[in-house]
Amino acid sequence: xxxxxxxxxxxxxxxxxxxxxxxxxxxxxxxxxxxxxxxxxxxxxxxxxxxxxxxxxxxxxxxxxxxxxxxxxxxxxxxxxxxxxxxxxxxxxxxxxxxxxxxxxxxxxxxxxxxxxxxxxxxxxxxxxxxxxxxxxxxxxxxxxxxxxxxxxxxxxxxxxxxxxxxxxxxxxxxxxxxxxxxxxxxxxxxxxxxxxxxxxxxxxxxxxxxxxxxxxxxxxxxxxxxxxxxxxxxxxxxxxxxxxxxxxxxxxxxxxxxxxxxxxxxxxxxxxxxxxxxxxxxxxxxxxxxxxxxxxxxxxxxxxxxxxxxxxxxxxxxxxxxxxxxxxxxxxxxxxxxxxxxxxxxxxxxxxxxxxxxxxxxxxxxxxxxxxxxxxxxxxxxxxxxxx
Numbered sequence: 001x002x003x004x005x006x007x008x009x010x011x012x013x014x015x016x017x018x019x020x021x022x023x024x025x026x027x028x029x030x031x032x033x034x035x036x037x038x039x040x041x042x043x044x045x046x047x048x049x050x051x052x053x054x055x056x057x058x059x060x061x062x063x064x065x066x067x068x069x070x071x072x073x074x075x076x077x078x079x080x081x082x083x084x085x086x087x088x089x090x091x092x093x094x095x096x097x098x099x100x101x102x103x104x105x106x107x108x109x110x111x112x113x114x115x116x117x118x119x120x121x122x123x124x125x126x127x128x129x130x131x132x133x134x135x136x137x138x139x140x141x142x143x144x145x146x147x148x149x150x151x152x153x154x155x156x157x158x159x160x161x162x163x164x165x166x167x168x169x170x171x172x173x174x175x176x177x178x179x180x181x182x183x184x185x186x187x188x189x190x191x192x193x194x195x196x197x198x199x200x201x202x203x204x205x206x207x208x209x210x211x212x213x214x215x216x217x218x219x220x221x222x223x224x225x226x227x228x229x230x231x232x233x234x235x236x237x238x239x240x241x242x243x244x245x246x247x248x249x250x251x252x253x254x255x256x257x258x259x260x261x262x263x264x265x266x267x268x269x270x271x272x273x274x275x276x277x278x279x280x281x282x283x284x285x286x287x288x289x290x291x292x293x294x295x296x297x298x299x300x301x302x303x304x305x306x307x308x309x310x311x312x313x314x315x316x317x318x319x320x321x322x323x324x325x326x327x328x329x330x331x332x333x334x335x336x337x338x339x340x341x342x343x344x345x346x347x348x349x350x351x352x353x354x355x356x357x358x359x360x361x362x363x364x365x366x367x368x369x370x371x372x373x374x375x376x377x378x379x380x381x382x383x384x385x386x387x388x389x
Contacts, residue, residue, distance in 0.1 A: 029058045030070035030082045031337070036089040037062050037069075044151035046090050049162050051187040056080070057382075059187045064093055065148040066105030066164050066183050068213050070336070073191050073382040076309025081219025083310060083382070085346040088336045095149045098333065099140055101212040104148035105183050105197075106137045108168065108175050109366070110210040111287070111322060111355035114245050118358035120176065120367065121204055127174045132243035137212075139173045146173065148212070152183070160187045170203065177205035177368075192381035199374040206366045207374050208353045214326060214346025217305035217312060221335055224344040225325065226267025229304040229388045232260035232323065234288035238354055242280050246355045248362070250289055258286065263304070263388045266325060266347060283327035283344065287320045287354050294319060296377050301349050304388035311388065315379040316351035319364050324348040351378040 026034055028050055037048035041064060048069065051059040057080065058072040069086040086102050087093055093100070109127075116127035116135035127135040128144035138146030152164035161184065168179040181199035188194060197209045216225050237258050238246045253259040257269030257278055266284075273279040277286065292298040294317045301314040301321055314321065326346045333341045357366045368374045 028060050028070065029072045029080060030060060032060055032070060032088055037064075039090050041090075041094065041151055046151055047154065049154060049156055051162060051185065052159050053187050053189050053191065055189065055191060057187070057191050059185070059193055061162055061185055062090060062093070063152045063154040063164055064090055065150065066152050067093060067148070068103035068185075068193070068211065071193065071213075071382070073310060074384065075219070076384045076386070081308060081310065082336070083215055083217050083219055083312075085214040085216060085221055085335050085341060095140075095145055100333065101137060101148050102335075103211070103213045105152075105164070105209065106212050106350075107147035107166075107181060107207065107209045108138045108173070108179065109135070109206060109208045109358075110137055110212075110350065110352050111208065112136050112245055114356045114359050118206065120206065120358070123176075125174065125176060132245070134243065134245060138175075144173050147181075161185065175205055177201035177203040179205060179207065179368075181207075181209070183209070190381065191383065192379050195378045195380075197374070197376040199368065200370075200372075201368050202370055204367060204369050206358045207368045208357070208366050209374075209376055210322070210350040210352045211378055212348060212350055213380070214348055215303060215312060216346050217303060217310040218307050219310075221339045221341060221345050224267070224342070225347045226265060226270060226344055227306070228266055228347070229263045229306065230260050230266050230323075230347075231263040231302045231388065232288050232321065233291045233298070233300055234321070235261065235291055236289040238287045238289065238320075239277055240280060240286065244281065244285060246287065246360070248360050253288075258284075260323075263302070267344070270325060270344075281327060283325045284323045285325070285327060287322050287352070289320055289354075290316070290318070292316070296379070300351070302388060303347065303349070304385065306387070309384040309386065311383045311385045313381045313383070314349050314351065315377075315381065317375075317377045318351040318353060320352050320354050322348065322350040322352055322355075324350070351376070
């Protein structure tokens with residue numbers, strides 16, 4: 001990442017939180033100060049929004065990148081714990097400071113497109129290349145920023161709902177079509193964060209949206225997630241090459257370290273570098289082909305922390321989920337409370353269409369045409385249990 005001079009950073013960021021009046025005693029249950037999330041970024045105002053339910057749980061989201069900043073849910077003893085990684089000021093999220101995806105709504109295309117290039121209706125589209133020559137998460141370098149670095153317009157109709165919208169012009173990061181997208185977050189009475197995406201376009205385009213939250217169900221970001229128990233309802237995955245690009249194959253997980261059909265600790269096979277896929281990713285960074293086949297009523301994946309008893313069930317109408325085990329967190333970033341985020345202190349379960357689907361016609365299509373509405377759903381439901389059976 002290029003280091004910008006202080007004056008250039010201030011010009012890009014605009015007027016920051018100091019321009020907003022400070023009010024005492026407004027901390028969230030997770031200890032966040034909403035004033036530290038008030039700023040003007042490239043002409044648009046950012047803020048922190050708090051969702052709550054009748055159970056006393058809380059979710060905090062900023063309209064900068066649609067980022068889930070904190071999720072406070074009870075452990076088996078009723079103590080509220082913050083189970084996602086994030087930052088405690090908006091400045092820490094700005095790309096001039098920190099190119100990161102923590103908690104964000106990623107678009108226009110989550111995950112990778114091979115060499116940032118695809119053909120749509122006979123026309124070749126060339127996107128920004130920001131990861132081994134591929135386009136990752138819609139672009140992530142300064143000047144070619146994906147939606148995780150944009151300011152969404154926000155409406156909060158009630159205490160448990162937040163609606164974020166983004167207006168993406170034709171040619172935005174070289175993607176075709178004027179796209180208007182909406183992300184609705186609903187925090188339900190049974191401690192589920194229900195994320196619903198919608199999008200329309202005025203010309204054919206591709207789209208694939210996801211949430212990039214890093215979960216640690218211990219509520220302690222100093223502890224790795226390797227002892228937490230994971231189950232993924234998937235009999236196959238899409239292998240990658242050494243640049244993390246999918247090969248086009250769909251391979252059975254049976255008798256490989258990729259198999260999470262039966263619950264096992266996240267770290268049980270994570271260091272088996274004799275297995276090529278683990279070696280390439282330095283752990284898990286793979287798309288799983290879900291057996292749920294788009295049925296949002298069926299559990300797609302479950303994560304469980306034996307220490308706290310907190311259980312996370314993931315539901316989706318998407319055909320895949322990307323499992324990422326924080327392999328490239330390296331201690332250079334400090335999260336909430338100044339905690340250093342070391343390797344594998346967070347785990348992502350990103351519901352999605354498969355990576356590089358625009359170049360693989362044998363896979364479910366990601367094409368969105370005028371007159372159609374893209375929809376996607378991801379539900380993160382939290383509960384407690386004695387064990388994961």
